[in-house]
Amino acid sequence: MNIIEKNANDAQQALRHLEERLKNALAPLKDIVGTQVEVSEGHCLQHGLFEQRRRTLQVLPHVQQETECPACLRAKIAALAKRIASERQQNQAQF
Numbered sequence: 001m002n003i004i005e006k007n008a009n010d011a012q013q014a015l016r017h018l019e020e021r022l023k024n025a026l027a028p029l030k031d032i033v034g035t036q037v038e039v040s041e042g043h044c045l046q047h048g049l050f051e052q053r054r055r056t057l058q059v060l061p062h063v064q065q066e067t068e069c070p071a072c073l074r075a076k077i078a079a080l081a082k083r084i085a086s087e088r089q090q091n092q093a094q095f
């Protein structure tokens with residue numbers, strides 16, 4: 001794999017990771033044994049209020065996972081997808 005392919009691969013992976021985080025932020029609440037979910041209002045400086053889920057591991061109460069602002073995640077996904085597309089075009093132009 002050359003460096004251009006590696007960068008493209010990393011960007012694809014980052015994109016999948018963001019999509020996973022968005023899916024998680026929007027998915028219906030599910031029961032996971034050993035964890036507890038709290039739903040509260042998160043506040044995003046850019047997008048205002050959103051539904052935020054905070055999952056706590058019962059045996060390790062200091063381990064918490066909070067979902068992020070879905071609008072921010074969507075914006076990041078759109079920006080990254082655009083970057084991937086334009087880099088792909090540039091690479092094709094070079095060869």
Ligand SMILES: [Zn+2]
Nearest residue numbers: 044047069072
């Ligand atoms: Zn936001």
